[in-house]
Structure formats: C-alpha cells, structure tokens
Amino acid sequence: MKAFLRFVLLGFILLVSTFSLYAADIVVPRMEFITRGYSDGGSFLLGTYGNVDLEVLGGYKFGGRLLFGIEEEEIEVGAELPAVRFRSASITTRQLFDTPLMSSYYVGDYHSFADGRLFEERFGTEHFGTRYRGFYYFPESPHYDGIYSIDGTGVSLSSEPLGGVFVPALYLYQDRRLGQGMYGSDMRLLFNLPRAKIEGFFGSSFPVSSAGIYRGGMMLYFGDPETGEFYSQIGITRWDPVKDSLGLELFYFLSEPRVHIGLVSLVLTVFIHPEYYQTVQYEDQIGAFDVNFNILIGDEQISPISGGVETTTMYQPDSTDQFRLDVAPYLRLVTSGVLWDVKVRTKVYPFVFEDAAELYVGVSAEF
Numbered sequence: 001m002k003a004f005l006r007f008v009l010l011g012f013i014l015l016v017s018t019f020s021l022y023a024a025d026i027v028v029p030r031m032e033f034i035t036r037g038y039s040d041g042g043s044f045l046l047g048t049y050g051n052v053d054l055e056v057l058g059g060y061k062f063g064g065r066l067l068f069g070i071e072e073e074e075i076e077v078g079a080e081l082p083a084v085r086f087r088s089a090s091i092t093t094r095q096l097f098d099t100p101l102m103s104s105y106y107v108g109d110y111h112s113f114a115d116g117r118l119f120e121e122r123f124g125t126e127h128f129g130t131r132y133r134g135f136y137y138f139p140e141s142p143h144y145d146g147i148y149s150i151d152g153t154g155v156s157l158s159s160e161p162l163g164g165v166f167v168p169a170l171y172l173y174q175d176r177r178l179g180q181g182m183y184g185s186d187m188r189l190l191f192n193l194p195r196a197k198i199e200g201f202f203g204s205s206f207p208v209s210s211a212g213i214y215r216g217g218m219m220l221y222f223g224d225p226e227t228g229e230f231y232s233q234i235g236i237t238r239w240d241p242v243k244d245s246l247g248l249e250l251f252y253f254l255s256e257p258r259v260h261i262g263l264v265s266l267v268l269t270v271f272i273h274p275e276y277y278q279t280v281q282y283e284d285q286i287g288a289f290d291v292n293f294n295i296l297i298g299d300e301q302i303s304p305i306s307g308g309v310e311t312t313t314m315y316q317p318d319s320t321d322q323f324r325l326d327v328a329p330y331l332r333l334v335t336s337g338v339l340w341d342v343k344v345r346t347k348v349y350p351f352v353f354e355d356a357a358e359l360y361v362g363v364s365a366e367f
Contacts, residue, residue, distance in 0.1 A: 037359035114219035115146030196222035238276035265296040307331040325349040
C-alpha cells in the first residue's frame with residue numbers, strides 16, 4: 001500500500017508541476033497496478049507490477065508529445081521510489097504542404113504494430129484488441145503485447161485517413177534495441193472498414209548481419225460486437241535469412257474467435273509463442289503455445305459488474321512440467337474512473353498444494 005501511495009503522490013507532483021506549460025494538455029493515458037500473490041518456497045509472497053504514463057501534448061498542426069512513465073516489475077514496500085523514465089518524445093507536422101500527409105520526428109518508444117491501438121488514434125474506433133496480453137497472462141515471461149514496436153530515433157511519414165478508411169505509414173529510425181549504428185525501416189498499412197479492421201506491416205534492420213534481419217505481419221478483425229467477432233495476429237518478429245530457417249518457431253500467432261449471446265461471451269484464444277520477441281531471443285519459448293477459453297458474463301460498457309471464468313492450457317516443451325492446466329474465476333468492477341480486476345488462478349495440473357493458487361488484484365484508472 002505504501003508503494004501504491006508513493007506512485008499516486010509522484011503522479012500528482014508531476015501533474016501539478018507541469019500545469020505551467022503554456023498551451024499544453026496534460027494526459028495520463030495509463031495508470032495501472034497489478035498485485036500478484038503467489039507461493040514460493042513455502043511462503044506466500046506479494047509482488048506488485050506498476051505502469052504509469054504521463055503525457056504532455058501541445059498544438060495540432062505542429063503537434064508535440066512528451067511521454068514519461070514508471071514501469072516496475074516488483075514494487076517493494078520500503079524500497080526506494082522507482083525513477084521516472086523518459087519514454088518518448090515526438091514532434092508532428094500535419095497537413096504537410098497542404099496535403100493529407102503528416103511527418104513526425106520521434107525519440108524513444110513509438111508506435112506498436114498489429115495491436116489495434118493506432119486504429120483508436122487515427123479512426124476513433126472502440127478498443128477491439130485481445131485481452132490475452134501483458135502482465136496478467138505473462139507475469140514471468142515476455143509481456144507479449146502486439147507483434148513489434150519501434151524504439152529508437154527517427155522519422156515517420158504517414159497520412160490522415162484517406163477516404164476515411166486507409167492510412168499508410170513509413171518509419172525510418174536507428175534501433176535502440178539493436179544498438180548504435182543499427183537502423184530499421186518499416187512500412188505499415190491500415191484499413192478501417194465498417195465491419196473489418198486490417199493492418200499489415202513489413203520491415204527490416206541493418207547492418208545486423210550480412211543480409212540484415214526482417215519482420216512482417218498482419219492483424220485482422222471483423223464481425224459485430226453484438227453477435228460475434230474474430231481477431232487474429234500473425235507475423236514473424238525477427239528473421240535472419242543467413243542464420244534462421246523459416247520455421248514455425250519464428251511466428252507470433254494469435255487467433256481469437258468471440259461469440260456473444262446476450263450478456264454471455266465465449267472467447268477462445270490460441271497463442272503460439274515466437275522464438276524472438278522485440279528482437280530478443282527466448283529459446284525456452286520455442287514450441288510453446290497456450291489455449292485460453294474465457295466465459296464472460298456481463299458487459300462492462302453497460303454494467304458496472306462483470307466476470308466469468310477462464311480455463312488455460314499451456315504447453316512448454318523446455319519446462320519440467322510440459323503441460324499445465326489453470327482455471328481462473330475473475331471479477332471486474334467499474335467505478336468512477338477506476339477499473340478493479342480480481343482473479344484467482346488455480347493450477348489444476350500438475351497439482352501441488354503449496355503453489356496451487358495465485359491471486360491477482362489489478363487497479364487501473366481512466367482519465
């Protein structure tokens with residue numbers, strides 16, 4: 001609790017201190033804390049994951065954006081206050097030469113690919129991405145969220161929605177993850193149709209190897225939020241044609257059909273883990289996949305209370321226990337600007353009493 005209050009206090013200080021910025025809008029796009037209760041060596045432990053962003057926006061035609069944040073895997077009571085980290089900065093010029101084109105100069109964490117978020121920014125769509133992502137589902141492995149994201153210094157050229165349905169984008173940058181002198185380029189296309197959202201991208205980085213490394217993928221969403229939907233992500237996160245065979249282990253693959261019957265939703269998620277994620281190799285993830293079946297009762301858009309139960313089957317060939325089966329009832333409460341998530345995750349197979357259950361309590365604020 002002390003760590004949580006420190007986060008809130010720091011966010012308040014940052015918010016107040018920036019009010020003096022002339023003609024700037026202060027936005028807190030994300031503030032979330034997830035406490036995980038688990039057993040380790042016969043002791044019950046609590047670990048808290050925190051993620052807070054503070055965004056400073058200014059102007060429209062010549063738009064500026066600064067993003068600061070705090071992200072900590074384990075927030076400990078009595079520990080030093082986590083440092084505020086610079087995440088990104090960008091300057092955007094819209095209506096370039098009186099055309100629909102827009103250019104941006106950016107530094108740091110920039111756009112992510114194939115997660116649906118840019119549709120919300122450019123087309124004003126409702127969120128349609130998967131919930132099967134991030135710390136809730138991957139607390140001890142890469143926090144999978146989208147196929148790829150840009151982190152570096154560079155420029156982009158894109159457009160306002162053409163015909164209201166199409167956005168092309170080109171990115172050129174020095175890749176911070178790969179290091180100084182390593183450069184990346186990516187081409188991205190977004191299509192926003194009444195019943196479908198489609199995104200495709202292709203990119204490369206050089207001179208990482210003699211032939212460079214390559215990536216590409218697509219996201220597909222279609223359907224009706226009232227009756228049924230289908231969401232999918234498929235792509236290769238990193239391929240070196242000199243060293244890597246083009247095998248299944250390189251693919252990031254998520255398939256998610258959703259069926260809605262009144263207030264009941266049935267969501268089946270199949271996720272195949274890639275060997276590389278954000279250019280980092282995870283050999284223990286080769287061949288790993290998850291099957292998650294979610295029964296949701298209620299609609300958080302119209303009701304303050306919703307919940308259900310998830311059943312997750314996981315296969316990881318490099319693990320001591322190759323197969324794992326979890327059952328997790330959960331509850332979501334929506335109060336004034338705050339979302340509460342409570343989940344009890346029980347390991348049914350292999351069953352070991354000492355570490356059979358994990359508790360997750362999440363709090364996220366909407367501003």
